[in-house]
Amino acid sequence: MKWKIFVSYRATQSMFVRQVTDQLISTGCEIWFAEYVTFDWRLRKDDTWLKSQISEGTTHSEWGIIFVSKDYMASADCRLELNQLLERRGPQRILQISLDGTRLAHLEKSGTIQCALEDVMEVVDFIAKRIGLEMTSPARPGRTLVGSSKRIRFGGKFTLDSYGWRRWWQGALDPTFRTLILNRIIFQFVDNIAFSKIGEGKWQYTQKLARCADRS
Incomplete structure (x- = not known):
């Protein structure tokens, strides 16, 4: 697979989701994260192109991580991402992170965690354990990580x-x-x-x- 994880979320939750994603990326995990993958869309303004990128991401990712909030299902893009992940990976390969107590019932058995917006490392650890990602010690300020290709x-x-x-x-x-x-x-x-x-x-x-x- 091209990516280990496909991340689906509402833009209103992007700050928290970005923190979690950056921690996972720092371990070398390949992640489809809209802010990093589809930035060109802001210049293109091409919804067809955007949907093609989403489709590629859901097709070529091993896992789906859904950051669920009360307005998640109100987003057409989020519904598209979720439906494609269910079709291509199945509920057993989707984890949901509940940000405000909202849960999608059909994903309950696959793995759910409820968190507050300050619980970044708790969410990172939950994801890592469920998908078998080896976590090393947290990054700390120091010399440049030579060899990074992100x-x-x-x-x-x-x-x-x-x-x-x-x-x-x-x-x-x-x-x-x-x-x-x-x-x-x-x-x-x-x-x-x-x-x-x-x-x-x-x-x-x-x-x-x-x-x-x-x-x-």
């Missing part, structure tokens, strides 16, 4: 290592793209990236010591 591509313009690297970049950015960077990347890597304007339409960043750094 990359996120942004509209074909450049790539950003998602963790474990120091990186500099500068160049002209159109207003739309700059907005994407400021709104998403600073939010996503707020502890790791510093931006500064170095000229008209030009920005530079440095990724500081990453959260997924030295694991020795």
Whole structure:
């Protein structure tokens, strides 16, 4: 399989889901996570392309992880993801993480945990044990994790290592793209990236010591 886990969630819960996902990624686990896989959609605005990416993810992932909240089933994309996972993996390969007490009854037997939004490591441990993922000691600040190959591509313009690297970049950015960077990347890597304007339409960043750094 291309991915170990397909993550399905509402955008309103993205901060918590991202923290869980980053912890799992730091172990080397391959994860289909919309923010990291379908970022181009913000530039493309192509729903057909987005659905094709979802289909590829649900087809080529071993497990589905559903972050359930009261508004989960109100999302057409979430319903699509869940239905495809049920069809292609079956309920026995889907775990649900209940964020507010909401549960999907037909997934109860496959594995469910209810959590508060501060219980990141509890959720990570639950997932790791259920899918047989070997967890090492938590990452701590230290030297760069050399050899990481996790990359996120942004509209074909450049790539950003998602963790474990120091990186500099500068160049002209159109207003739309700059907005994407400021709104998403600073939010996503707020502890790791510093931006500064170095000229008209030009920005530079440095990724500081990453959260997924030295694991020795």
